[in-house]
Amino acid sequence: MTPDPGGVAPFYREVLGWEIPAEGHSMPNGSEYREIRRGSGGYAGGVLSLTSTMSDSGMQPHWVPYFHTQDVDAAVAKTQELGGQVHMPATTMEGVGRMAMVTDAQGASFYLMDPVPPPGDPNAQSDAFDAQKPGHCRWNELNTTDAGAASEFYPALLGWTLGMAMPMGPLGDYQFVEVDGVAIGAINPDLGGERPHWLPIFGVKEVEAAKAAVEATGGRVTQDLQEIPGGEFAFTATDPSGAALGLVGPKGA
Structure with missing residues (x-):
């Protein structure tokens, strides 16, 4: 969700290889919706334009x-x-x-x-999430004020299971969540001063190049590169409108 889809389009093109069209589909509330197409084919998600009414009600990018x-x-x-x-x-x-x-x-x-x-393909499955591939969402991180409550809420609502947990000292555990044995994300007890939110973490081919692209296209790095289990590196950023996201991938040679 952003007030300026055109303003964030260059950011997502350079950082993730996505294309956001110049025009969208009109919505009943006056907003517009645009599908995000991956450079490799398929769709990564969508962009909903925030109207002034939506922004005045407190909705942020x-x-x-x-x-x-x-x-x-x-x-x-x-x-x-x-x-x-x-x-x-x-x-x-x-x-x-x-x-x-x-x-x-x-x-x-x-x-x-x-x-x-879609018509003609009744068995189609969304591939917006893929735990391994660049250009896809690879991880979903819930930053929350009550990790214990969230660890009960989502399994009860969606049938998720709890996987491994990584101790974070006095904060509690970084709790992995799984669907059909695949880890799709985690519940994080560290809000970092923000209100509770889901943070998508997208895969990139080369994380240092993605960081440079973030800074070159009006984004802002909010947490620098950190090595994660498995040897890849991740960082968090905001796009030019202020929407937070994470990026993960290998370092270059």
């Missing part, structure tokens, strides 16, 4: 993940039962699927979605 559920309406009811809130009720978009925007009990926002496969 940020990334919002979509999590799959087979029954959006039941998941919305379960969200409320678990202490979360509904920001956009369950809605069906023709050719897209049924979705709702909600928050967990601590206020981190995300979408619940049951997508519709």
